[in-house]
Amino acid sequence: MTKKSNARERILETAGRLFHENGYCGVGVNQIIEEADTAKATFYQHFPSKMELCVTWLDVMHEASEEARADLLASEVDPAEKIDQYFTDLERFLEERQFRGCPFTNTSSITDACCDSIRKKIEEHKISIRDFFRDLARQFAPSESRAKEIGDELFLLYSGATMEAQNLRAIWPVRAARRAARERCVNEQNK
Amino acid sequence: MTKKSNARERILETAGRLFHENGYCGVGVNQIIEEADTAKATFYQHFPSKMELCVTWLDVMHEASEEARADLLASEVDPAEKIDQYFTDLERFLEERQFRGCPFTNTSSITDACCDSIRKKIEEHKISIRDFFRDLARQFAPSESRAKEIGDELFLLYSGATMEAQNLRAIWPVRAARRAARERCVNEQNK
Amino acid sequence: MTKKSNARERILETAGRLFHENGYCGVGVNQIIEEADTAKATFYQHFPSKMELCVTWLDVMHEASEEARADLLASEVDPAEKIDQYFTDLERFLEERQFRGCPFTNTSSITDACCDSIRKKIEEHKISIRDFFRDLARQFAPSESRAKEIGDELFLLYSGATMEAQNLRAIWPVRAARRAARERCVNEQNK
Amino acid sequence: MTKKSNARERILETAGRLFHENGYCGVGVNQIIEEADTAKATFYQHFPSKMELCVTWLDVMHEASEEARADLLASEVDPAEKIDQYFTDLERFLEERQFRGCPFTNTSSITDACCDSIRKKIEEHKISIRDFFRDLARQFAPSESRAKEIGDELFLLYSGATMEAQNLRAIWPVRAARRAARERCVNEQNK
DNA sequence: CATGAATGAGGGTTCATTCAT
DNA sequence: GATGAATGAACCCTCATTCAT
Numbered sequence: 001m002t003k004k005s006n007a008r009e010r011i012l013e014t015a016g017r018l019f020h021e022n023g024y025c026g027v028g029v030n031q032i033i034e035e036a037d038t039a040k041a042t043f044y045q046h047f048p049s050k051m052e053l054c055v056t057w058l059d060v061m062h063e064a065s066e067e068a069r070a071d072l073l074a075s076e077v078d079p080a081e082k083i084d085q086y087f088t089d090l091e092r093f094l095e096e097r098q099f100r101g102c103p104f105t106n107t108s109s110i111t112d113a114c115c116d117s118i119r120k121k122i123e124e125h126k127i128s129i130r131d132f133f134r135d136l137a138r139q140f141a142p143s144e145s146r147a148k149e150i151g152d153e154l155f156l157l158y159s160g161a162t163m164e165a166q167n168l169r170a171i172w173p174v175r176a177a178r179r180a181a182r183e184r185c186v187n188e189q190n191k
Numbered sequence: 192m193t194k195k196s197n198a199r200e201r202i203l204e205t206a207g208r209l210f211h212e213n214g215y216c217g218v219g220v221n222q223i224i225e226e227a228d229t230a231k232a233t234f235y236q237h238f239p240s241k242m243e244l245c246v247t248w249l250d251v252m253h254e255a256s257e258e259a260r261a262d263l264l265a266s267e268v269d270p271a272e273k274i275d276q277y278f279t280d281l282e283r284f285l286e287e288r289q290f291r292g293c294p295f296t297n298t299s300s301i302t303d304a305c306c307d308s309i310r311k312k313i314e315e316h317k318i319s320i321r322d323f324f325r326d327l328a329r330q331f332a333p334s335e336s337r338a339k340e341i342g343d344e345l346f347l348l349y350s351g352a353t354m355e356a357q358n359l360r361a362i363w364p365v366r367a368a369r370r371a372a373r374e375r376c377v378n379e380q381n382k
Numbered sequence: 383m384t385k386k387s388n389a390r391e392r393i394l395e396t397a398g399r400l401f402h403e404n405g406y407c408g409v410g411v412n413q414i415i416e417e418a419d420t421a422k423a424t425f426y427q428h429f430p431s432k433m434e435l436c437v438t439w440l441d442v443m444h445e446a447s448e449e450a451r452a453d454l455l456a457s458e459v460d461p462a463e464k465i466d467q468y469f470t471d472l473e474r475f476l477e478e479r480q481f482r483g484c485p486f487t488n489t490s491s492i493t494d495a496c497c498d499s500i501r502k503k504i505e506e507h508k509i510s511i512r513d514f515f516r517d518l519a520r521q522f523a524p525s526e527s528r529a530k531e532i533g534d535e536l537f538l539l540y541s542g543a544t545m546e547a548q549n550l551r552a553i554w555p556v557r558a559a560r561r562a563a564r565e566r567c568v569n570e571q572n573k
Numbered sequence: 574m575t576k577k578s579n580a581r582e583r584i585l586e587t588a589g590r591l592f593h594e595n596g597y598c599g600v601g602v603n604q605i606i607e608e609a610d611t612a613k614a615t616f617y618q619h620f621p622s623k624m625e626l627c628v629t630w631l632d633v634m635h636e637a638s639e640e641a642r643a644d645l646l647a648s649e650v651d652p653a654e655k656i657d658q659y660f661t662d663l664e665r666f667l668e669e670r671q672f673r674g675c676p677f678t679n680t681s682s683i684t685d686a687c688c689d690s691i692r693k694k695i696e697e698h699k700i701s702i703r704d705f706f707r708d709l710a711r712q713f714a715p716s717e718s719r720a721k722e723i724g725d726e727l728f729l730l731y732s733g734a735t736m737e738a739q740n741l742r743a744i745w746p747v748r749a750a751r752r753a754a755r756e757r758c759v760n761e762q763n764k
Numbered sequence: 765c766a767t768g769a770a771t772g773a774g775g776g777t778t779c780a781t782t783c784a785t
Numbered sequence: 786g787a788t789g790a791a792t793g794a795a796c797c798c799t800c801a802t803t804c805a806t
Contacts, residue, residue, distance in 0.1 A: 152367040160351030534749040542733030562726040
């Protein structure tokens with residue numbers, strides 16, 4: 001038993017890597033199946049279309065991401081530490097993937113014209129991260145409206161850092177974001 | 192030497208609009224020449240390839256952008272006002288183009304695999320914007336090293352705002368970035 | 383020996399219906415096994431290929447058809463009445479199947495390229511119908527050679543009616559054929 | 574001058590032959606372009622789709638057919654002679670094409686599921702032939718209603734003959750149809 | 765400068781069939 | 786006797802690019 005249908009896994013993994021590296025329409029089904037070492041029809045037995053495969057992959061990524069953030073939020077350390085940890089994790093993530101940026105964002109700019117179902121996944125994911133930062137801000141901000149303001153600011157710092165680390169193939173944007181985010185948090189607590 | 196070769200202009204303009212609207216690989220050469228009302232070979236007489244056309248377009252965009260930023264830096268208003276103005280301009284730019292995001296960034300994630308010449312253009316442009324924000328910060332920061340810190344932070348706010356306005360098809364990220372950037376500036380001056 | 387292998391029956395029945403409705407190459411093996419509620423390999427256990435399945439189905443159809451015609455020939459009514467009855471049955475058959483025409487003929491034009499075994503089935507069936515009409519004509523024609531002439535004519539009226547009812551999605555060709563066939567018969571008897 | 578764009582001609586001719594021989598879905602675009610000695614993209618530069626190509630071909634065939642029938646109708650010989658000539662021409666046509674039957678009908682039975690535009694062409698063609706036979710019958714029938722009856726009968730004889738010549742790979746059905754059609758005409762005139 | 769026919773490589777997808785279980 | 790994952794060949798179609806005119 002056990003190894004039943006590992007072709008599906010191989011396809012999903014390979015496609016995910018390629019989508020992240022080259023964007024949705026920078027990857028062809030041919031490339032996916034070749035690198036996953038499968039046949040074309042095997043691909044279509046497991047996924048109804050290239051686009052559905054992409055959506056499935058985004059789903060998997062999103063769930064893992066949400067879980068990690070929920071854990072961080074609930075952890076016992078103080079907010080400034082959480083911010084630190086988040087951006088440090090981001091740093092590692094981006095470096096491991098050679099500054100390929102955010103998988104969702106990368107998929108996005110290419111997919112505009114075509115597919116709403118992919119677009120929707122990306123939106124949901126982004127909003128979910130924005131909400132995470134708002135929750136985080138609630139742990140130190142003096143008021144609800146201030147928490148929203150600061151949460152959104154952290155979200156933009158995160159997003160800009162991710163994007164520019166990719167654009168510039170450098171880690172400094174992430175570090176700058178971490179520093180700025182921490183300062184924000186500390187300032188607010190000292191008021 | 193008046194109307195000679197206005198075909199080139201039409202192609203460049205049309206292609207730019209389409210690249211920004213639909214992304215690099217969401218636009219075909221056929222569509223470009225049709226909307227520019229030219230012939231196939233005319234296209235290839237002026238531009239060696241679709242990619243070179245894209246590079247040329249990015250060059251044009253970059254120069255216009257740099258000039259505008261230089262003007263803003265040199266203007267007589269106080270720094271907080273400059274920040275305000277920059278993000279307000281960004282807001283208009285993005286709304287006019289239906290939240291299609293940054294042309295450079297959009298082109299980036301698509302082009303990774305293929306072409307270094309496009310990548311280089313994007314890097315140069317991004318660094319040039321980062322430097323603009325550092326210059327801006329120098330106008331109010333207490334020290335050079337602090338100016339760099341704050342300049343980078345403004346840069347990330349700008350980048351995140353642009354990206355998420357596109358991802359979410361909404362203007363609030365830009366407004367949140369402006370608010371945060373202003374606060375940064377004012378805080379620093381009041382220290 | 384009761385319910386053993388009713389899968390075979392289900393496949394045969396389902397395939398027959400689908401072939402007639404959508405044509406040989408308008409039906410896929412996947413569709414057949416799904417609508418017959420069987421597994422892939424079960425299909426190929428009972429039939430070596432889609433084509434052999436088609437041949438088997440044509441066989442079944444042919445036998446049923448021959449039996450019905452033999453009964454009609456042997457019945458006690460007078461020839462003109464038999465002609466009437468035959469075309470009335472044809473009318474019902476075509477209407478029930480939404481003017482999908484003759485299963486054999488339909489299969490024919492598709493199969494040309496590939497397979498002699500299907501072709502042979504079709505020929506046999508057609509000759510058998512031609513012979514039926516000759517037998518029918520013998521019941522009223524003045525001579526053997528005249529019976530052949532008229533039998534062939536009835537056969538062509540039948541064939542044309544079936545074909546054009548399909549081409550035009552209309553029943554009038556069958557009714558016109560019946561009228562003409564009856565007139566033929568009556569004329570001959572009144573000579 | 575002169576030979577400009579003969580690729581289009583080659584494709585149309587080749588496709589027509591193949592459609593007639595193997596039916597619409599028995600022919601692939603790959604086969605067409607190979608036998609026409611062109612590139613795939615050349616095909617699609619001239620015809621928007623395989624289906625549109627088929628429709629175009631049917632149009633060409635239809636026009637040629639209509640013209641020939643109009644000429645025959647208007648000719649000076651007597652009706653029985655016209656019938657004779659029509660079926661003799663049909664005989665030659667079918668023999669030249671190795672009993673491949675009616676191009677329209679052949680295309681039909683396969684096309685059912687997919688394409689209405691092809692279906693419509695076939696219907697129009699068939700009705701146009703039916704009308705031809707009605708016009709022919711008007712040249713000898715005693716009344717309008719009788720002309721319709723006999724015209725329809727001739728049409729069915731023609732259709733059945735064409736179909737069965739194909740099914741049986743034999744010429745006798747056409748000859749039987751001619752004989753029957755002539756007899757019909759002569760009988761009517763002698764009444 | 766302009767035309768548009770021609771190209772080869774590749775796009776995503778579906779087919780009938782086989783195999784290990 | 787049944788399962789369904791895996792296959793390779795073929796499906797129709799589009800791309801950026803070149804060439805003769």
